[in-house]
Amino acid sequence: MxxxxxxxxxxxxxxxxxDHAIAETAAMPGPVxxxxxxxxxxxxxxxxxxxxxxxxxxxxxxxxxPDSTPPDEMAILGDVRDTLPAAxxxxxxTASLVHADLGGHNRAxxxxxxxxxxxxxxxxxxxxxxxxxxxxxxxxxxxxLPLPAGAVPERCFxxxx
Amino acid sequence: MxxxxxxxxxxxxxxxxxDHAIAETAAMPGPVxxxxxxxxxxxxxxxxxxxxxxxxxxxxxxxxxPDSTPPDEMAILGDVRDTLPAAxxxxxxTASLVHADLGGHNRAxxxxxxxxxxxxxxxxxxxxxxxxxxxxxxxxxxxxLPLPAGAVPERCFxxxx
Numbered sequence: 001m002x003x004x005x006x007x008x009x010x011x012x013x014x015x016x017x018x019d020h021a022i023a024e025t026a027a028m029p030g031p032v033x034x035x036x037x038x039x040x041x042x043x044x045x046x047x048x049x050x051x052x053x054x055x056x057x058x059x060x061x062x063x064x065x066p067d068s069t070p071p072d073e074m075a076i077l078g079d080v081r082d083t084l085p086a087a088x089x090x091x092x093x094t095a096s097l098v099h100a101d102l103g104g105h106n107r108a109x110x111x112x113x114x115x116x117x118x119x120x121x122x123x124x125x126x127x128x129x130x131x132x133x134x135x136x137x138x139x140x141x142x143x144x145l146p147l148p149a150g151a152v153p154e155r156c157f158x159x160x161x
Numbered sequence: 162m163x164x165x166x167x168x169x170x171x172x173x174x175x176x177x178x179x180d181h182a183i184a185e186t187a188a189m190p191g192p193v194x195x196x197x198x199x200x201x202x203x204x205x206x207x208x209x210x211x212x213x214x215x216x217x218x219x220x221x222x223x224x225x226x227p228d229s230t231p232p233d234e235m236a237i238l239g240d241v242r243d244t245l246p247a248a249x250x251x252x253x254x255t256a257s258l259v260h261a262d263l264g265g266h267n268r269a270x271x272x273x274x275x276x277x278x279x280x281x282x283x284x285x286x287x288x289x290x291x292x293x294x295x296x297x298x299x300x301x302x303x304x305x306l307p308l309p310a311g312a313v314p315e316r317c318f319x320x321x322x
Binding site: 014 | 162163164165166168169172173175176200201202203205206208209210226228229266
């Protein structure tokens, strides 16, 4: 299996999981949190598919495609070690959907980052809220759900509170 | 349709066209030319799927994933306006497969680049050789072929001599 194959599986799984999670949480009013903007393709997808919920983007520094850049007031800039705890104070446990694509090429580094942010993400989710991640997360109180049709095991993960 | 949807269609189409073109040219001995390495996912795919043919990579400067970096002697470094004409002197019309993913976000810029390199790519192909591109090319003597199953129209193009 080539890196191109793996990458396609990851992108296809991400979309399948997000579309599923967006539909499952459609009746919830709480915000959607996108952790990491990158070039903004996934944010662009969220913006097209999510309606009636604000989408906040957590990023160190915005470097996205112009079509896929959040308005200033929806970008939460800084290190997630600071901005996720601050978001808990600001929003409480209200998020309907959290998405993270840690996205690096280095698996060990991604895994370390997943361990770092898991306890910071966990308290943000509302009851019934979903977390979609391209890497395995390490939650104490969330439940890993079966993947929707079209998603490839190990290429995406969904957790629910 | 979101940028994520478009991107997935482009990657899936690229793989479908490459796999088809690799199979169609499998009996040809001439080299494979990869124009643009980027992070090397497609080169990694070519390396896995192509056998018995050398794969040369044309790039300004190598910045690929370590798993997907060509050996020095297979990298042809420099501006394609110089390296493609030099390759014609070196190899003649022998290429069995040429792949180009111009890959920018700016359609107008990609199109201008496609117009620039089309006449430089065209004479490199052997008779029966195939050119796969993520953008429409501008060839005088090559024929655009129907896409294989799984490829999305306008997301990839195949040309034959």
